[in-house]
Amino acid sequence: MPLRLDSAQVDFEQLFAGLLGAKRESSKDVNDAVAAIIADVRARGDVAVAELTNRFDRTSLTPDTLAFGAEEIARAAAEVPDHVRAALQTAHDRIRVHHEKQKPEDHVYTDALGVTLGARWTAVDAVGIYVPGGLASYPSSVLMNAVPARVAGVGRIAMVVPTPDGAINPTVLAAAQIAGITEIYRIGGAQAVAALAYGTASIPRVDKITGPGNAFVATAKRQVFGQVGIDMIAGPSEVLVIADSSANPSWVAADLIAQAEHGAGAQSILVTTDARLADAVEREVDRQLSLLPKQQLARDGWEELGAIIIVASLDEAAGLANRIASEHVEIATDAPEELVPKIRHAGAIFLGHHTPEAIGDYVGGSNHVLPTARSARFASGLGVLDFMKRTSLLGCTPSALSALAEPAVTIAGVEDLDGHGRSISIRLNR
Ligand SMILES: NC(=O)c1ccc[n+]([C@@H]2O[C@H](COP(=O)([O-])OP(=O)(O)OC[C@H]3O[C@@H](n4cnc5c(N)ncnc54)[C@H](O)[C@@H]3O)[C@@H](O)[C@H]2O)c1
Ligand SMILES: N[C@H](CO)Cc1c[nH]c[nH+]1
Ligand SMILES: [Zn+2]
Numbered sequence: 001m002p003l004r005l006d007s008a009q010v011d012f013e014q015l016f017a018g019l020l021g022a023k024r025e026s027s028k029d030v031n032d033a034v035a036a037i038i039a040d041v042r043a044r045g046d047v048a049v050a051e052l053t054n055r056f057d058r059t060s061l062t063p064d065t066l067a068f069g070a071e072e073i074a075r076a077a078a079e080v081p082d083h084v085r086a087a088l089q090t091a092h093d094r095i096r097v098h099h100e101k102q103k104p105e106d107h108v109y110t111d112a113l114g115v116t117l118g119a120r121w122t123a124v125d126a127v128g129i130y131v132p133g134g135l136a137s138y139p140s141s142v143l144m145n146a147v148p149a150r151v152a153g154v155g156r157i158a159m160v161v162p163t164p165d166g167a168i169n170p171t172v173l174a175a176a177q178i179a180g181i182t183e184i185y186r187i188g189g190a191q192a193v194a195a196l197a198y199g200t201a202s203i204p205r206v207d208k209i210t211g212p213g214n215a216f217v218a219t220a221k222r223q224v225f226g227q228v229g230i231d232m233i234a235g236p237s238e239v240l241v242i243a244d245s246s247a248n249p250s251w252v253a254a255d256l257i258a259q260a261e262h263g264a265g266a267q268s269i270l271v272t273t274d275a276r277l278a279d280a281v282e283r284e285v286d287r288q289l290s291l292l293p294k295q296q297l298a299r300d301g302w303e304e305l306g307a308i309i310i311v312a313s314l315d316e317a318a319g320l321a322n323r324i325a326s327e328h329v330e331i332a333t334d335a336p337e338e339l340v341p342k343i344r345h346a347g348a349i350f351l352g353h354h355t356p357e358a359i360g361d362y363v364g365g366s367n368h369v370l371p372t373a374r375s376a377r378f379a380s381g382l383g384v385l386d387f388m389k390r391t392s393l394l395g396c397t398p399s400a401l402s403a404l405a406e407p408a409v410t411i412a413g414v415e416d417l418d419g420h421g422r423s424i425s426i427r428l429n430r
Contacts, residue, residue, distance in 0.1 A: 003015075003019060003306070003307040003308070004278070004282070004307070004308045004309075005307070005308075005309045005310070006275075006309070006310040006311075012320075012323055015307075015324075019267065019269070019305060019307055020267075020324060020373075020374060027215075030215050030216060030219050031219055031223075033190075033216070034190040034216055034219040034220045034223055035223060037052055037189070037190040037191050037194060037216075037220070038190060038193075038194040038197075038198075038220060038223055038224065040052065040191075041191055041194035041195055041198065041200070042194065042198050045063075045195075045200035045201055046063035046066060046195075046200045046201050046202050046203070047063055048191065049063070049066060049187055049191050049192070049194075049195050049200060049203070050062055050063050050065075050066060052189070052190075052191040053066075053162070053186075053187050053188070053189070053191060053192075056162075056188075056189055056191075057134075057162050057163060057164045057165070057166075057188065057189075058164060058165050058166070059163060059164075059165070059166045059186070060166065061186065061187075063200075063201070063202060064202075065186075066185050066186065066187055066202055066203065067183070067184065067185050067186075067202065067203075068168075068173070068184045068185070068186060070182065072173075073173050073176065073177060073182070073184065074177070076168065076170035076173040076174070077170060077173050077174040077176075077177040079170045080170050080171050080174040084171060084174070085174055085178070087362075087363075088139060088143070088171070088174060088175050088178050089178055090363055091140065091143055091362055091363045092143050092147060092175075092178050092179060094363055094364070094365035095143055095144065095147045095148075095365055095367070096147050096150075096151060097365060098365035098366060099147055099148045099151045099367070099383065099384050100151055102148070102151070102383050102384040102385065103151065103152075103384055104121045104384075104385060104388065104390075105121075106118065106119060106120045106121055107119055108393060113399075113400045113403045113404065114396070114397035114399055114400035114403075115394070115395070115396050115397075115400045115404070116393065116394065116395035116396075117392070117393065117394055118392070118393035118394075119390050119391070119392055119393065120390070120391050120392075120393055121388045121389070121390055121391075122388065122389060122391065123152045123153035123154050123155065123387060123388050124152070124154055124207050124208050124229070124387050124388065124389065125154070125155050125156065125207055126154070126155060126156040126157075126158070126204070126205075126206040126207050126208075127149050127154045127156070127157050127158070127206055127207065127208050127209070127210060127387060128157075128158045128159075128160060128193075128196030128197075128206040128208070128209040128210070128228075129142075129145035129146060129149065129157060129158070129159045129160070129181075129209075129210055129211050130145075130160055130161075130188075130192065130193065130196075130209060130210065130211030130212070130213050130217060130221075131145065131159055131160065131161040131172060131211060132161075132162075132188070132211070132212055132213045132214065132217070133161045133162040133163065133164065133168075133169075133172070133188055134162055134164060134188065134189075134214055135214075135263050135264075135297070136262075136263075137161075137168075137169035137171070137172050138172070139169070139171040139172045139174065139175035140175070140361060140362050140368065141211065141212065141368070141369065142159065142161075142172055142175035142176050142179060142181070143175055143178070143179055144367050144368050144369050144382060145159075145210055145211050145369060145382065146159070146175075146176065146179035146180070146181050147179060148367065148382060148383055148384045148386065148387055149210070149387045150179065150180060151384050151387075152384045152385075152386075152387035152388045153387075153388075154387050156183070156204075156206070157181050157183065158183045158184075158185065158196065158203065158204075158206055159176055159181050159183065159184045159185070160184075160185045160187050160188060160192040160195075160196065161184065161185075161186065161187075161188060162186070162187065162188025162189060162192070163186040163188075168186065185203060188213075188217070189213075189214075189216045189217060189220070190216045190217065190219065190220035192217075193209060193217060193220035193221055193224055194220060194224065196209050196228070197209065197224035197227045197228045198224075198227065205228070206228060207228060207229060208228055208229035208230065208231070208386075208387070209221060209224070209228055209229070209230050209231075210230070210231040210369070210382060210386060210387075211231070211234070211369060212234035212235065212369055212372075213234075213235070214235070214236070214264070215235065215265070218233045218234070218235045221233060231369070231382055231386045232369075232371050232375060232379045232380075232382070233371075233372065233373065233375060234327075234369050234370060234371065234372055234382075235265065235372045235373055236262060236263075236264060236265030236266045236267070236372060236373075237259055237262040237266045237267075237327060237328075237372065238259065238266065238267040238268070238269075238326045238327040238328065238372055238373075239255060239256065239258075239259040239267075239268050239269070239326065239327070239328040239329075239330060239357050240269045240270075240271060240321055240324055240326035240328070240329050240330070240346075241255055241256065241268075241269070241270045241271070241272075241329075241330040241332055242271050242272070242314065242317045242318070242321060242329065242330065242331050242332065242333070242339065243270060243271075243272045243273075243274070243277055243281075243330075243332035243333065244272065244273045244274055244277070244314060244332075244333045244334075245273070245274040245276070245277060246332075246333055246334045246353070247272070247274075247277055247332035247333070247353065248332075248353060249277055249280035249281045249283075249284045250284050250288070251332070251353065251356070252270060252277070252281050252284075252332055253281050253284035253285040253287075253288055254288060254356070255268075255330060255356050255357055255358075256268035256270060256281070256285055256302065256306065257285060257288055257289060257292075257295065257298045257302065258298075258356070258357065258358050259301075259328070259357065260297070260298040260299075260300075260301030260302045260305075260306060261295060261297050261298035261301065262297075262301070263297040263300075263301060264301075265305070266301045266305065267301075267305040267306075267307075267326075268301065268302060268305070268306050268307075269306070269307045269308075269309065269324065269326065270307070270308045270309070271309045271311055271317045271320055271321065272308070272309075272310060272311070272317070273310070273311055273312065273313060273314060273317065274310075275310050278308045278310050281308065282308060285302060285306070289302070314333065314338075314339055315342065317339075318339055318342035318343055319342075321343055321345070321346065322342075322343065322344050322345045323345075324374065325345035325346065325371075325374040325375070325376040325377045326346055326347070326376065327346075327347040327348070327370045327371060327372045327376065328346070328347060328348050328349075328350065328357045328360070328370065329343055329346040329348070329349050329350070330349075330350040330355070330356070330357055331343075331349065331350065331351055331352065332352070332353055333352070334352075334353075336351040336352045337351065345376045345377050346376050347370030347371045347372070347376045347379075347380075347381050348360060348366060348368075348370055348381060366381070367381045367382045367383055368381075369381060369382035370382070398427075401424070401427060401428070402428060405424050405425060405427075405428055408420075408421075408424050409421040409424055409425055412424070
């Protein structure tokens with residue numbers, strides 16, 4: 001049974017420990033396993049990457065066959081039916097247009113003292129994008145990573161994607177082709193993250209790694225942070241639907257199931273002001289799951305990490321949503337815009353009855369790589385800025401330096417850094 005609570009009973013700490021916390025932490029076992037994998041890849045390079053991939057993904061790779069060849073990519077992409085390619089192209093184009101609007105502007109100004117200040121944005125040189133592929137394949141995630149990287153102007157984009165049992169979904173390669181990605185490796189998990197971070201003979205190291213993945217991927221990204229940049233920890237997917245009596249229980253149920261079908265650790269929560277809707281959604285989830293024979297993952301996910309919470313008001317729903325800080329928040333009410341200002345912690349907000357989260361997964365144009373596991377409290381979804389960095393610019397005229405020297409030398413003095421002070425004052429005594 002999914003968890004069912006009403007607002008009088010919602011003990012956030014308990015909710016956190018059960019629903020939001022324990023099952024989503026990476027365990028000591030995963031941490032240790034990932035540390036061992038990273039150490040192995042650093043020591044033995046491509047040989048370790050091939051061996052580990054063969055073990056976890058049941059492949060038969062050698063150090064020479066880690067990368068997809070150009071003809072292989074072209075051949076696989078050519079197998080993809082025209083309507084699928086057209087759908088990917090639509091998604092690509094919409095994602096590109098939206099992300100173009102995120103490109104930051106450089107700015108420079110000179111203040112009254114004659115100090116020039118500014119900020120200049122430049123792209124990261126080399127990025128590794130992780131496309132998950134263990135339980136399902138995600139051509140859409142290729143686009144969500146690659147498009148903002150290209151809009152940012154990243155020089156080199158290396159993509160990794162696991163190929164369980166040696167099989168690749170050709171649509172993943174078609175998406176890469178549409179996005180202009182040519183460097184692709186058939187590896188996944190912690191060994192792929194380690195190879196991108198530290199480099200091997202056949203996989204040059206990158207500067208930053210982005211993309212979602214399972215607990216092994218997320219833990220590996222945490223462990224290589226510092227050696228390379230990372231975007232965020234985007235782990236198992238989550239949705240929190242806020243609904244009132246205007247919501248359609250079948251639609252809400254379908255949205256909860258859609259998220260649960262992401263499998264292990266995926267989480268679907270309904271927060272509603274209407275007890276009758278809660279009952280109807282619960283029944284409807286069961287009914288829809290019984291009609292979907294392929295939905296074992298969703299069934300398990302709903303049983304394990306599904307929840308229905310009844311609250312007294314939409315304000316209370318917003319407060320709870322902020323504490324949970326879900327990856328996706330759907331507002332299934334007639335006036336979603338009234339609630340939006342009250343939702344401060346969410347990876348993405350979906351407005352109204354006609355905006356299922358899945359439209360954002362694919363073709364809405366916004367990014368679907370979003371902060372999970374409550375990291376929306378401090379992190380944002382993937383975007384162009386993740387592939388860029390800002391360098392500040394500072395310039396003083398002689399008179400500006402004279403005006404600022406005294407306070408600067410004073411602070412250098414209290415820090416006991418005379419060399420700093422002298423490097424300023426030496427310029428004044430001429
Ligand atoms: N937040 C997002 O934007 C987003 C998008 C798509 C998918 N996702 C999430 O990404 C995750 C994808 O997970 P996945 O498993 O399907 O694919 P994955 O590619 O993340 O992980 C598969 C890899 O995990 C490694 N692995 C598996 N078992 C292992 C073990 N016992 N020891 C060491 N390594 C092991 C293997 O190397 C395998 O290649 C899902 O949780 C899904 O919800 C999130
Ligand atoms: N809901 C996932 C995390 O935002 C993304 C996704 C890809 N394909 C389907 N769904
Ligand atoms: Zn999804």
